Amino acid sequence: MNPTYRVGVTADGFLPDGTSRFGDLGLERLTVAGLEWEYLPPLAHELTADALAPYDAILSLGHLGLTRDAAAAAPRLRHLARYGAGYDGIDVPGLAAEGVVVTNTPDAVRRPLALAALTLLLALAHRLPENHRAAAEGRWADRGRYRGPGVVGRTVGIVGLGSVGCEVADLVRPLGMRVLATDRRGDVARAERVGAELVTLDRLAAESDYVVLTAALTPSSHHLVDAGFLAAMRPTAHLVNVGRGGLVDHDALRAALAAGRIAGAGLDVLDPEPPAPDDPLLTREDVVVTPHALCWTEDFTQAVATSAVEAIVDVAQGRRPVHALDASALRHARHARLVP
Template structure:
């Protein structure tokens, strides 16, 4: 956390209250009273600093322009689109604070031109998301879903058919090796597993210290026994794991996706699982979301599923909400927040005009 936001936490609230500031909370994950599917967001903090807030009147994507009239900041709890049409016609809007790390539905270039700062919460989500990846890996390796079902149906005689897969000496390939991947590598270290990674730059400051070798994607797919997808969704990464990529993987390998559903060609994944060309998959994200009731993934014994919420823990909500609120308080006080996704915005005339 930056020093400016540390200072703001203990600053005199009257100094912030002197600046009229209104926050809108998206209705995709919040109710009119401010309660949310994530738990308590701590929105009372805004009121304590003289900042007014309200939940948008409806879950509409994109947000109706009229709903942004007089709004200085949006706390975006989900993945509502903020495109050029929206931000260009929201003259009061100064900040979009994302609750979480992903921002693929926000047009950063349009926000920069419009003088709108965009922030996310990468530090707060790093550990919960890494733990989610580890959870799926362990569940798959121990055939936990099948064993749970055998126990519930008193079918103990078939347990011999569900022996766990090894961990020690096995290779975990992390695709999109960044802060979450580095955290996952730290969690895996005591298990005696080898970790390799892949990212766009081919570099990461912590990789060498963690004993992580950075590889090209094809080599990672061929060497790994468990593959964890942590990559951000961009045009370049959509369907990154397609039929050709799946064909490079070992038939004994497991695919884990904690990034975005669109990173995987789901039709190709179903085919690989159905035909035994992949040992199994652990999925917290999908395309589409939610899955259709007749989706084959729901009936496969070698797939562990979670409804895009595996990292939703009490500490996740506390830390992510605190980080997003710090961004709002910083901008309301005329300070630069941490975790800015479009730092070029600070040099634009549009930004300067909104601060005048």
């Protein structure tokens, strides 16, 4: 291991007062492993070659992009460790071609994010926002006015049957819910393991009482939920998004809600983030909005930090990290061969 192995930690995971929005990141483990680390200055949208140049590894706490060209112009860089599961904006194949390993933390994210999806689903199923407002405003005469559809016998359609989608399926089945799913891999065996029926996107839209989005954001999934998808949904159905805001055409969603074409939505992610203060999604009674943080429980942040830091130490010490996004990068990693 290079005795001067240096790690840069992005500033987008910190609040204006300088504290971490994730709590203790456990960065002392880098020091114990003999690695040097420091915080990067704030960057707008992407990690630049100049910002990358002094570092062997970057711990990316937010959603900064990274292009192949920037990595190519920073030959010292060996590893980008994502705090979290998403990696939209990062050119994973391009970085692999440059010998830069990209890791994420899917195991730490899986259960908390699935529980966040379930939280939104249950809030809609029981019309929690409307019932809360009625109680807070002293409108006890409205008791029973806000009867939700419930969950027993209802159908959940999961868009994206990856690790989080499978976890959602495992959580809702014991509630007496039927599970449909669509996934770009078309993995029938995986669907069968979690008791989901693989169907087309059109059929999922038409038959689901709750559509749950857990898919990754890619060029092909951008605005996957558009006006046509929303028109195909039942007027009694709800949309839940814990994936990425860009999966949904929000103009189409606003129009569908205003016209009563769907019953409501639960959104932990939006596009853009943060939304405009006057966005009608923020004030509708049939919409639950949270600030892309619903899964951030204490156990979540601790587990994600541990996974990300362990990946950095593994690569620094010549070991293969557990969650490399492109295995080809491991075969020709910069500066050192990574062994099992």
